[in-house]
Every structure is written in C-alpha cells, then in structure tokens.
Amino acid sequence: NISGALCISQAWPGMARTIYNDHKRFLETYLTRYPGFFFTGDGIYRTSEGYYQITGRLDDIINISGHRLGTAEVEEVVNHHVAVAESAVISYPHEIKGEGIYVFVVLKKDSDYTQKTLAAELQELISKKIAKYAVPDYVQVTH
Numbered sequence: 001n002i003s004g005a006l007c008i009s010q011a012w013p014g015m016a017r018t019i020y021n022d023h024k025r026f027l028e029t030y031l032t033r034y035p036g037f038f039f040t041g042d043g044i045y046r047t048s049e050g051y052y053q054i055t056g057r058l059d060d061i062i063n064i065s066g067h068r069l070g071t072a073e074v075e076e077v078v079n080h081h082v083a084v085a086e087s088a089v090i091s092y093p094h095e096i097k098g099e100g101i102y103v104f105v106v107l108k109k110d111s112d113y114t115q116k117t118l119a120a121e122l123q124e125l126i127s128k129k130i131a132k133y134a135v136p137d138y139v140q141v142t143h
Contacts, residue, residue: 005058064094085108
C-alpha cells in the first residue's frame with residue numbers, strides 16, 4: 001500500500017510532445033520533475049494486491065483565504081464517509097475568501113442519507129481531519 005505520483009516510463013501513440021509556442025514549459029511540467037519519466041500530474045495509490053487508483057490531480061490547488069489546499073486532500077476525507085461512493089471537489093469564486101469549496105458526492109447504493117444530514121456530517125469530518133477553513137460551502141448529493 002503506497003501513494004505517489006503517476007509517472008510513465010515510455011512514450012505512447014498520441015502522447016503530447018510539446019506545448020504550442022512554449023516547449024520549455026512542456027519540459028518543465030512533464031519531464032524534469034521526475035527525470036526519465038513523464039509526469040502525468042496525477043496522484044496514485046497502489047494496493048498490496050497491485051491494483052491502482054488515481055487519487056486526483058497533484059497540481060489542482062484551491063486558495064481559500066490564503067490557505068493552499070489540494071482538492072484530492074478534501075476528496076480523500078469525503079470518500080472515507082460510510083455513505084460516499086465517490087466525490088469530486090472544485091473551487092468557485094467567493095467574494096470574501098477568494099475561492100470556496102464545492103463538493104459533489106455520489107452516494108453508495110441503498111444509502112438513505114439526506115442532503116442536509118450528509119452535508120453536516122461531511123462538514124464536521126473535514127473540519128476535524130483538515131481544518132475549519134477547508135469546510136465546504138456547498139455539498140451536492142446525487143444517488
């Protein structure tokens with residue numbers, strides 16, 4: 001069981017080879033961070049059985065009142081809730097904080113949580129596991 005950056009050791013058909021008018025940026029973004037490997041920008045989790053799970057973008061950062069927070073960090077906490085099958089976290093413009101957190105949640109089959117109850121539990125969980133500033137302003141639940 002290990003987490004890290006998803007990197008690829010060999011080129012593949014259809015792979016990007018540059019960024020138009022900015023080849024230096026392409027090299028810095030994808031090829032210099034892990035020499036000899038193509039860095040996809042994604043985090044990955046490998047189980048002891050050898051299964052892989054993409055955990056989110058490593059470069060997807062939200063700036064909340066000056067606090068930099070990765071969306072994958074919030075998703076990881078949300079996904080540990082007993083009723084959550086999967087989640088996605090995005091930012092949205094916020095007049096006071098600069099950016100706010102909006103969480104989309106897919107419930108597990110046969111879950112009977114209401115929007116209000118789940119939102120309150122997730123906000124409390126995020127407050128305890130990360131910090132109060134990371135509490136989402138909105139939680140949108142789907143079944």
